[in-house]
Amino acid sequence: MTSWSGLPFVRGTSPPYVAAILTTALSDDPVDLAGYEEAAARMADLAVRIDGYLGMEFARDEHCGITVSYWRDLDALRNWREDIEHVAAQRDGRERFYLGYRARICHVEREYEWARPPDLVPTTTDSANE
């Protein structure tokens, strides 16, 4: 599972906005990881209900998961962090899926995109000239 939009990266955003980076060390016990994909998909379904949600990106491999969620502002992110089902899912994550994690809350200053033509357009955009 990589995306909920066909493309694995979130488009249509424009700085400034907020990013939350969650990098997790996944349990090395397959029993612990049962239900992980479903839980991640459920979180994505929940997040879209939050006013100010802009999108989510997700990748995982055997030992590491990275989820980046994007938000209009810190208030929107706070509402997500306090969402009751999300809080319960975080607890499940700590009890089963994760050995540990580090979360970072960021202000996105600038972004740019590239796509291999002609499948994806635009080919290049940049939010700032530097």
Place this chain on the structure above:
Amino acid sequence: MTSWSGLPFVRGTSPPYVAAILTTALSDDPVDLAGYEEAAARMADLAVRIDGYLGMEFARDEHCGITVSYWRDLDALRNWREDIEHVAAQRDGRERFYLGYRARICHVEREYEWARPPDLVPTTTDSANE
């Protein structure tokens, strides 16, 4: 491949600093992806030579790769973006590995960590009280 330190997330950072989030749509042709892991590892080896490099996190699955690199400031990130071998690798990525990507440059405002005791310490830290 998830990490170059044993743990897949970067520790020891303290805001403010800079994060660069690169989210890539990977080619669905295995021929295109030959050498991808090696190229990613090589980039990690190169990045540590840049003054102001703080660390890198990496996860990928079948369709999506997310790399987050951390930098002391925008000048350090700029030096990395202009590193000649890194520039060549970016070109290779566009020609072979990637269908597209979106890159975001962020200021990290806050971070916190959790680890399942007793394997990892500290169990909880937070860069701010809110």
